[in-house]
Amino acid sequence: MRAWELMKETFLRRRHIWIVHLTWLVFYGLFWWLFLPDPEEYGGFLFLWGGFLLPLALSAGIMGDDIASGRMCVLVTKPFWLGEVYLYRLLGLSLQAALHFILAGCVILVLHLVTRKGTMAGLGLWFLACWLLFNTYAALSTSLSVVIKGVHNSLLLFLGTLTLSAVAAMVIWNLQDHPMAEVVKGFFRYPFPPFEFLGHLGKGDYAKQTLALGGAGIPKSVACAAHSLILTTIYAGIGVRLLTRRQFSTHRD
Amino acid sequence: MLLVQPDQGPPSHHDAQTAVECTQLTKVYKKLLARRTRTVCALKQVSLSVCRGQIVGLIGPNGAGKSTLLNLVAGLILPTEGQVTVCGHPARSVKARDGLGYMPEHPAFLGGYSARATLRYHGALLGLSRGAITRQVDRSIQQLQMQEFIDRPCSDFSQGMKQRLALATAIMNDPQVLLLDEPSNGLDPVGIIQLRDLLKQLRDSGTAIVISSHRLGELEKLTCDYLFMHRGQIITLADQAAAGAGEHVRVGLVSDGPRLAETLLPASQVLDVSETELVLAVNDPADVPDIVTQLAKGGARITSVVLQRENIEETFLRLCNEGCNP
Numbered sequence: 270m271r272a273w274e275l276m277k278e279t280f281l282r283r284r285h286i287w288i289v290h291l292t293w294l295v296f297y298g299l300f301w302w303l304f305l306p307d308p309e310e311y312g313g314f315l316f317l318w319g320g321f322l323l324p325l326a327l328s329a330g331i332m333g334d335d336i337a338s339g340r341m342c343v344l345v346t347k348p349f350w351l352g353e354v355y356l357y358r359l360l361g362l363s364l365q366a367a368l369h370f371i372l373a374g375c376v377i378l379v380l381h382l383v384t385r386k387g388t389m390a391g392l393g394l395w396f397l398a399c400w401l402l403f404n405t406y407a408a409l410s411t412s413l414s415v416v417i418k419g420v421h422n423s424l425l426l427f428l429g430t431l432t433l434s435a436v437a438a439m440v441i442w443n444l445q446d447h448p449m450a451e452v453v454k455g456f457f458r459y460p461f462p463p464f465e466f467l468g469h470l471g472k473g474d475y476a477k478q479t480l481a482l483g484g485a486g487i488p489k490s491v492a493c494a495a496h497s498l499i500l501t502t503i504y505a506g507i508g509v510r511l512l513t514r515r516q517f518s519t520h521r522d
Numbered sequence: 523m524l525l526v527q528p529d530q531g532p533p534s535h536h537d538a539q540t541a542v543e544c545t546q547l548t549k550v551y552k553k554l555l556a557r558r559t560r561t562v563c564a565l566k567q568v569s570l571s572v573c574r575g576q577i578v579g580l581i582g583p584n585g586a587g588k589s590t591l592l593n594l595v596a597g598l599i600l601p602t603e604g605q606v607t608v609c610g611h612p613a614r615s616v617k618a619r620d621g622l623g624y625m626p627e628h629p630a631f632l633g634g635y636s637a638r639a640t641l642r643y644h645g646a647l648l649g650l651s652r653g654a655i656t657r658q659v660d661r662s663i664q665q666l667q668m669q670e671f672i673d674r675p676c677s678d679f680s681q682g683m684k685q686r687l688a689l690a691t692a693i694m695n696d697p698q699v700l701l702l703d704e705p706s707n708g709l710d711p712v713g714i715i716q717l718r719d720l721l722k723q724l725r726d727s728g729t730a731i732v733i734s735s736h737r738l739g740e741l742e743k744l745t746c747d748y749l750f751m752h753r754g755q756i757i758t759l760a761d762q763a764a765a766g767a768g769e770h771v772r773v774g775l776v777s778d779g780p781r782l783a784e785t786l787l788p789a790s791q792v793l794d795v796s797e798t799e800l801v802l803a804v805n806d807p808a809d810v811p812d813i814v815t816q817l818a819k820g821g822a823r824i825t826s827v828v829l830q831r832e833n834i835e836e837t838f839l840r841l842c843n844e845g846c847n848p
Binding site: 270274275338339346347348349516517 | 589593596597598599600616617619620622623624626628629630631632633634635642643644645646647648649650651652655688691695
């Protein structure tokens with residue numbers, strides 16, 4: 270019961286949540302309908318909107334709203350481990366995303382059947398990559414929300430990702446032939462949400478390697494998925510630790 | 523209630539009747555300002571214990587540390603020094619929270635949830651079964667007269683409705699310790715009477731209740747155990763202070779008040795004097811006939827004699843003045 274209620278409120282906590290889902294589904298449909306993209310372009314679009322922007326929209330103020338309103342003060346006095354609030358909310362977001370991507374797949378399938386345009390080939394891998402990226406961003410955003418009041422966690426994460434991507438691109442460009450280039454790439458690849466690896470997974474690069482090299486791509490796919498899940502776990506662990514150690518009122522009467 | 527002053531040291535053992543125990547509690551808030559850190563000591567070495575079946579009122583001016591004390595007992599914040607136990611368990615532990623009910627000053631709920639959904643949500647957080655939640659919800663609706671708005675969304679609630687719902691969620695688990703921060707905020711007179719009756723019922727069933735409130739008149743009807751706080755310290759127990767201050771008698775006169783006071787009464791006994799009234803301190807109501815006889819013999823033409831006792835409001839003001847000018 271407790272788990273279900275905590276997961277359920279990730280959908281019901283704000284009225285904009287279902288509007289976000291609906292809007293995103295409409296975008297997926299419109300993009301398919303208007304631009305007739307090839308699977309790779311369409312996958313990139315899904316990856317950006319579903320894997321990166323969707324978690325930011327759904328997790329905006331997921332903890333910060335409650336901390337700012339004082340609602341968290343009542344949750345803190347209930348007899349259960351406070352980390353459950355974090356974990357079940359993250360699980361709630363992840364389940365929402367899974368349902369969201371299933372619905373997105375249905376929308377695209379219907380459009381494909383009606384218009385007889387485009388191809389569904391490879392979209393399954395893109396949806397998997399989207400869901401994995403969603404989870405890492407949702408965990409990161411939820412952890413930020415523990416320390417940042419209101420909805421600023423998502424805004425900060427959005428700006429942080431843009432800045433970091435720009436810095437990474439600039440640094441790697443300047444170090445193209447430098448022996449330190451791989452070290453720098455590693456710094457940007459491993460501790461941050463794995464855009465690059467999951468992008469390869471979605472494109473089917475690892476699957477192509479499997480066909481070409483006879484199974485060598487499977488460990489890469491598994492390692493890629495494991496990497497994103499480990500990052501999600503680390504971000505969530507930090508969030509749980511912050512939440513359980515946090516003080517919830519510096520208010521003085 | 524046992525109040526332990528700092529110089530007396532902490533209580534030596536945990537009593538089964540003790541619901542809340544604070545030992546040498548200090549809380550310092552640190553605020554990062556532009557280029558320096560500002561510290562505010564909100565509580566200074568406060569020790570106290572509250573027994574089961576007791577209502578304790580926390581009174582004091584703004585900034586006295588009342589909410590800080592409540593927050594520490596609720597486990598919302600951590601003490602800088604000292605320790606708090608609730609039902610024998612450290613505050614903030616799951617076991618301590620098992621017997622705790624807390625109602626904040628400004629309750630907040632999910633706007634899209636109705637009062638019924640909110641109660642069900644809190645029941646689920648408490649780990650109750652589906653059947654138990656339904657029973658508790660029905661009981662809460664009856665206890666707090668929430669029939670009219672039980673299915674309305676919380677975003678439409680008035681302050682009074684929010685207070686009722688917050689109290690209902692706080693007492694859902696039949697807590698052994700109930701912490702209330704300004705519980706009568708926004709309640710109508712009927713709601714205040716219902717709240718008072720409910721709190722008395724809870725007290726009679728063994729719940730220890732700690733109330734922080736500025737509504738002294740309301741508090742006076744619930745309990746005579748007050749802790750007067752000022753600048754982060756418990757100055758005194760208000761009922762002891764009231765007893766120490768004693769009662770006073772107002773003697774109405776036709777005239778000649780100043781002369782009578784000067785010639786017949788010791789200066790320390792005269793609190794106020796005017797041409798037609800004397801206000802005199804009395805340690806014991808049995809002294810009043812002697813005072814009246816003494817005045818009459820001295821030629822006073824008495825029109826009225828009224829014995830008055832300092833109420834909680836007057837005690838509060840006096841302690842505030844004493845606290846500000848020790």
